Each structure stands twice: as C-alpha cells, then as structure tokens.
Amino acid sequence: MLYREAGDFKTSYASDNQTFPIRFDRTAYWAVMAVAFLLVPMVLTDYWANSIVIPFLIYVIAALGLNILIGYTGLLSLGTAAFMAVGAYSTFKLTTAFPEMPIYIVFILSGLVTSAVGVLFGLPSLKIKGFYLAVATLAAQFFLIWLFTRYGWFFNYSSTGQISMPERTMFGVVITGASASSTAVYFTCLIFTVAMAWLARNLTRGTLGRTWMAIRDMDIAAEIIGVNPLIAKLSSFAVSSFFVGVAGALTFAVYLGAVEAGEAFGINKSFLVLFMVIIGGLGSILGSFLGAAFLVVLPVLLKLLLVDGLGWPSDLARHLEIMIIGALIIIVLIAEPHGMAALWRTVKEKLRLWPFPH
C-alpha cells in the first residue's frame, strides 16, 4: 500500500527525473541520511568505527569507482588496488610537500592524480576487450606496486619503505593520525562517501553515463550512433580511477595510518573490490553499498559468531569463514546472478503489488 507511484503526482520535469521516484524511497533515503549523520555518531564505539563502519564506507567508494568501469562501461579491471596505492602515495607526497594544504583538498587532488594514471593504463582498452583487458590491468597492478617499493622518492627515502600519515586537521579538528577521534574519521569518510555516491548516481544517469552504457551494451553499435569510444572509455577510466584514488587516499590517511604498497594494496585487495561489485550488482549504485557491506561486515560477524560466540579456535573459525564466504558467493550467484541489487529490485516489484499480487 505504501510502496507505489500511484498518487504521487509529479508536476515538473525535475521531480519526474528525480533519483527516488517513490515517496517511500525518498523518506527512507532521508531517514538513512539522518541516521548516518545524527544517530550513528552518538552510538558509534571505537571498535565498530575502526573495524566495520570506516572500512565499509571506504570500500563503498572503491566499489563505486570499479562499478563505473565494470558495471557501467563493461571494462573489466583487476588493478583496483594499485590505483588505490596511487591515491595513497599521492596523498603522502602532497601532504608532506605542502603540509598547509587542507587535507580534504589533498584527498581530491590525489583522486585527480590517480585519474591521470588510470587514463594512461586505460589506453589499451581501446584495442583490447574482456578478460584480455583484465590481464592488461594486472600489468598496472604489478608494475605500480613494484614502482612504489623500488624507488625511494615515493616513500621519501624512509629507511623502512613504509609511508605513515602525519597528523592533519580540517576546520580545527584532527582528522588523521592516532589522536583523531573516531567520530571525526567517521564524518570524513561519510562526507566523502555520500558526495561520491551522489556524484556517481548523477554521472551515470546523465549523458556521460549513457555513453558508457552504450559502449557496454555494444561498442560497435554505439560507435555507429555517434558515441566516441575513445572519449567514453577513457572518461570511464578517469572517473573510475578518481573514485578509487580517493578510496586509497582515505584507506591510507584515515583508516590504516601507515601502509606499505605491496602489503596493503596487493592483488587480493583488487579481487576483494571486484567481488563487492559483482556480488552487489553490476551497474548499480545501491549494489556497491550492498556488496561492500556483505564483504566487510560478514567476515567480522562470522568471526564474532564463531570465535566469541561459539568459542571455536580462531584458526578453524577462519578456515570455515573462508568456506562460508565462498559458498555464499556461489549461492548468491545462483539465486540472483545479477547481484544483491537485483534481488532488491525483485523485492521492490513485489512491494509495488503488495498486498494484491494479481
């Protein structure tokens, strides 16, 4: 009864084109925002902030970026972690070179640097497709990590090869470093996540998003109707890398505080983000949130259940956890190959008809 378009009259084009055409969704959206901005900071403990909420928000940004590339443009990439590393190292270099620069600006600039690197490694996509392209992006993964561990300039010649984030403030509040409160870190991540999601949503439903999707659905046909594949593909790489770069900057600056390229941005992280995108749903903003939640929250919950709840030895629990995640990936794919976002769409369709399904 609650969930339908009927009775919700649109009187302008703007309102007809809005993101959430159904009143219930709009209410839910504002409610979620209110909870995220007002309620969560009040109840958030350090443990929940640092082990679940902050990584979740950061992974959402990375997943959004990768989703733009894979889900919207159909270009498979396995180099996400390396682009995150570019973001992280740009942040380090920028903030140590210009300590006065506001840290939010540094994050955004890091995203732009990553964008440029992304475009460079996106060039082969003009020629190569599918799994072949995936392996081309793996070249980026291994090469960039090698570069960051090989040349001292990237880590300011520190004897350890690690980069660590100095303390930085924004509006007088400490954002990075160990003395940053988890609330400040949470708000930083939240602001970026919301802004990025808003950006992604509006980019993907605008002209640019439509050219991407045209390329994804059939690039030759798209070219014939006047979409420039060069611009479409490279812009997709640029935007995607920007998101991923910001995620990498946040991972380094506010979440981990110190990283080493090979360890924190290894190939496993590339795969993790890819899983989020596919499990969540290709070509769906909501899917990026769901996928990130699934793969960040689930392991922690499983650990809490098996180790703290049932008292299993932690290593057995960990092995079981891997098996359960593997099995769940398969089950989700069998139940709904298009990801959790597609499940949600089905639920919405059902809701529209409820309680009179015929």
Add this chain to the structure above:
Amino acid sequence: MKMTKIAALVAAAAIATPVVAQDLHFPMLNYRTGPFAPGGIPFADGYQDYLTLINERDGGIGGLPIRTTECETAYNTERGVECYESIRGDSPLIVQPLSTGITYQLIPRVTEDGVPLHTMGYGRTSAMEGETFPWVFNYPANYWDGASVAINYLLDQNDDSLEGKKIVLIYHNSAYGREPIPTLQNLSERYGFELVEIPVDSPGQEQSSQWLQIRRERPDYVIMWGWGVMNAVAIQEAANIRFPMENFIGIWWSGSENDVVPVGAGADGYTALTFHGVGTDYPVYDDIQTYVVDRGLAAGNGDQIGSAVYSRGLYAAMLAVEAARTAQELAGHAQITPAEMRAGMEALSISEERLAELGLPNFSAPFDVSCQNHGGSGAAMIQQWDADTQTWSLITDWIDSDRELIGELATADAAAYAAENNITPGCL
C-alpha cells in the same frame, strides 16, 4: 573437549570482565591461516603453551591467572587493526602483532592508548630508542643487529678480515627485506667486502634468474632476508646450483623447519641466525610435557613443540611473563595495569641465573632494558640444519652486534620520526 574448555574460558571472561578483572590479560594476535600460516602456527603454539604452563604449574603470575584471548590476523593489516580494536578496551598487558605491517599501524595507536607493544625480532628497528617510542619495545634483537651479527660471524670465520670478499644479499622485495641494506652497506665500506643486492618479488616461487645471477657472481657468502615460500625455494635453488650451504646464512625468519624440510637432504648444513636457543634440551620442556601436553592442553595440533619458531613463541611468552612479574614487584600489587606493565618491561632484566631458574639456561643472551634502550642486547647465535636428524643445532656462542653503529643509525631514524610527529623524546 578443547572446544568446551575454550568456551568455558570465553564464558568466564564474559562474566568476569564487568566485575573487577581478577586475571592478567595476554592477548594473542596470531596468524594460523593465510599465506604465511606455516610461520605463524608454531609461534602461536609456543606462546600459548608457555602461558598455559605458567597457569597450570604456578597458578599464574603472582597468584593471578593469565587469561589469553586469540585473534586471527591472517597476517593481514586490516584484520590486525580489527583485532587490536577488539582487545584494546580489555586492559591488554602486552600486544605482539607478529607482523611488521600491523606494527606500523599500531605504533601511533598504542602510544595514544597506553598499551605496551612488543615486537620481537621484527617491526620498527628505531623503536629501540625508548625515549622516542616509550610504548614500543623490540628487545632482544632487531634486523640491523641481525645484519651486524651475520657480518661479525663472517669476520670471525675469516680471521677478522672480509677484504675482497663478495657477499650477496638476497631479499624479499618489501620494506622488511630492505631493512638490512643500510647497515650492510655501511659495514661493507668499513670492512671492504663487496655487497651485491638481489631482490626477489613476493611470493618468490620462481627465483631461477636470481640464482643464475648468484652463480655468475660466485659470491663467497649469501645472506638471505626471506619470508614465506621464498625461503624454501631459495634454499632449494642454492642446493641446485651447489652453493655451499654453510656459506648461506638466513635471518631468523628464514631459519625455521618450514624452510628447510621441503628441500630435504639438499638443505643439510644451511645456517640461520637466532636470538634464542633451539631444540628441546632445556628443562622447561619437561614441565611443558608434564603440565601442558600430558593434560591435553597443548595449543594447536601439539606437533610443533621444539621447532625453531615454537621456541621463539615460547621465548616471547617467557619475556612477557618476566616483565609482568617485574611489573608486579614494582607496583606492589598483582593486578597490574597496562601502564604498570610498561614500567615492568622497561625495568626487565634477564640474567643467566634467572634463565637457569626458569629452566632455560643460556636460552637467551642476558640483557637489561632501560628507558633509553628498548632494544635488548642485540646478540644472536648461528644455528645449523642437520637434514639427517631433522634438527637445528647451535654452532656458535652469542655473537654481539655492533651496537655503536646501530645506535647511530637508530638515533637518526628516531629523531626523524620524532620531528615528523611532534614528539619530545623523554622518559615516561
């Protein structure tokens, strides 16, 4: 049975914590899974078995039982952060992250939270400067000590002259693997040997070009800073090119059974550094048999007892227990806080007599920790692998490291850290 025991422990902990905790919390951040699990399992077993022994034999430390909690990091920094966050409110007395990556993340956090961090034979070398890193300890030895001890050992083998010798460093291409390079370069200038650095990219399953290069270079010695599967492959390749094994020296993380057993007979004679005794010829192992194994309380599969990394875990636990004891004496009460534990670690003194009392005679070089020096003695021994008996044996006595040089390097690094992070060095 074990499951019920742990379940009971967890339940007991859950009930006990809200009231005044009548125990000493020793968290364990282990990695029994993931790519480096073979190195993590024995350490975790050794650490846990020793703490179990103290509980079973002595009823804990100063009359208070030790409560252990285990958290699986899988050698992954993000999981490490999660683990630390989950125990940090539970007055952890000593955190051993068992990973250099996790250590770097935790150094600022523990300093903020006031939790003692002990990184034994890994982590940030300059943390030996206690005035800059009051909450971080890396006694008894660090990587720079390791490099220096290896060179001192070679000097000893060559009548104090390495002039004109060629030494290859084959290292894991990561921050960890590059740790010894500045020290070795420094020493190479001083002693006139030629240093050739050869990196191996992680994970290091394929090293034929590196070993072809070593074969061409014809070095007198090879020093290895390896980790995980890289160790076994390197030892295998060295055996393949018939490099004399006794001239091949690994750092302590390249000196476990996991690294030599897969190679079989070819690994015979391989040497590695160690900063603690190896083998089961110490009286404490009788107690472990009586109080831990025979009572069915052995950690893990119980099949790691006596292995090199098991000894390291046991050693870490012993140092932690001794520090807690010292802390109790200083504080005058048994229920110590993390801050009191830190004071205990800073006042820790390991003497030969004390080691003998503990059933570990000459297991460690004697050392004293002070506010200025969190790095211990820096001494290490050389162990050699015997493929027939499948055992490590010690072939040298304690070899001191060049603490003057290392102190200089560490002071410079610590000063840079202090400047970067606005720390005023000083004793707490």
Add this chain to the structure above:
Amino acid sequence: MSDNVLFALEAAANGLTVGIMYSLVALGFVLIFKASGIFNFAQGVLALFAALTLVGFQTGQVPFSHLINAIFGTNIHDFGFTMPAVLAIILTVLVMILIAILVERLVLKHLVNQEPIILFMATIGLAYFLEGLGDIMWGAEVKRLDVGIPQGMSPWVDEVTYNLFGYGFYLDELSLWALGIAAVLVTALVIFSQYTKQGRALRAVADDHQAALSVGISLRFIWVLTWSIAGIVALVAGIMWGSKSGVQFSLSLIALKALPVLILGGFTSIPGAIVGGLLIGVGEKLFDFFMQPIIGGATENWFAYMLALVFLLFRPQGLFGERIIERV
C-alpha cells in the same frame, strides 16, 4: 663466445624450462575455457588442493584431523602408514574427478547460460571454498612433496655445454622433467581429443554448444569431463611446483604466473599455452638479465604482464586465439 652471450644463453635456456612450468598451469585454464567458456579462477587453488591431497595420502594423514580433535577432544593425526607415490596419485586423481562431479552438480548446473563474468565470479567463490576446505582437511603447515622426481643441477647438461663452450650451463633437472611431462601431457590430450569418442564430443562442444546439444552430446557430461581433466592437469602442476617449494598456501598463487601465458597464447589454444609459456619464460629471464643492472631486479612479476600487453596491442585475441568477429 664472450661470457655475456653465454650467460644470456644460459638465462634463456632456464627461461625455456621455467616457461614450461608456467604452461603446465596455463593448460588447465585453456581446457576449461575451451570447453565451457569459463575463465576458471580456481585453477591455482585446484593445484594446491591436489598437491595437499597427494601429500596427505602419501603420508597417511587423517583428513580433518584438526577439526575432529577440536570437536571431540581426541588427538589423532595420521593413520600410521605411508603410501607409495603411484597409489597416492591414483587416489588423488579419483578425488579430483569427484570434485569435478560436485562442481558440476552444485555450481555449474545452476548457472547454465549465464554471462562469462558471472561464471568467473562463481569460480572465485569456488576458489575460496576449496582454499578453506584444503586447510581444514590437511592443515596449513608446509609439507614436503616427493614423488621421486630428481632435482638439482643436471650433470648431463653441465657436461655437454662445458665441452661445447667451456662453460657448464645450469639447468634444473626438475624442469627438464617438466619438459618431458608437458610433452606427454599434450600428446595425450591431442590423442584423446582427436581419436576418442569423448574427445570428439569435447571438441564439438568447444566449437558450438548449441550444435553439439542438437546432435545429442550431453553438455553436463562434457563439463564433468573437462573439469576432471583440468583437475588432473592441476595435479601435475601441483606436483611440479610443490616439489620445488613444498606444498603450502602460496602454491595457489602460481595461477598469477599463468595468466600472462594465457593471454599471450590465447585463451582457447593448447599449443598457445605452450608457446606462450616459453615466450614468457625466456622473455622474463632475458629482461631480468639485461635490465637488472639498470633498474634493479624483481621485475618478473610485472614484466610478463607487460609483455602480454604489448602483444595484445597487435593481436587482441592472443597469439593463437580464435579471431574475435563482432557483428552489430
């Protein structure tokens, strides 16, 4: 001949033998991709699992002993017997066939006609599952794998090259064996696919699923068949790499070394996998040999991918891959 030329030759020769080791892993990918269009991410984990199982059988380990001990408080580890290598290999092959059947029943059957990326994702799920299963079944410690393949410098190569050039080349006997094993394996695969009924059915499916179905070939049977063969190839790769480094988790990472081989050779070509492996092997050794003094070593991880990338720019379907024809 000058020393440098000799050294380069030696590096190239080593590259060839190492390349064959890469090809062994790549073969498994090609087989499955050809028959079912699935990019099987789990191939590396399959190799690990096969090697673990083999060692487990050989040494008479009790499967799931850790789990059993944890639940029942028992203290069992092994049966107390050892098994000859041949018997253990046969049993492992049976286990791999069982896994193929289970994969088909539980996973593939439900994902017929899905997009490639979905199937790819499903194999990633499978990889996770098998990784956890392997660890729980056999434990995470390093194990020694010895089925009697000799290792170490080949005295024969050393002698011959010494007589020829005055400098004895180093070649690992294990990789010479790999050369022979790969030859046998490829010959067997060719004979199987050319001269047996099942083999022909396999090729028919690889050519055209629909047409194969319409002439009465059971797709499901073919899937079980290809996964079984891929499992056996994984076992071979697991034995070769496991003899080199011991059996442990990192064994599953050899898949990453096989990917560039696959790209270079093309996803659908068995000869491509062999030639690709050889090219990558030689390329990375020579690159390391010449560039090491200039940019430092440890370039192998990325060089293979870069090489594959450059090749792709000229031949997007790989060296021997089927030409991609696109129509609107």
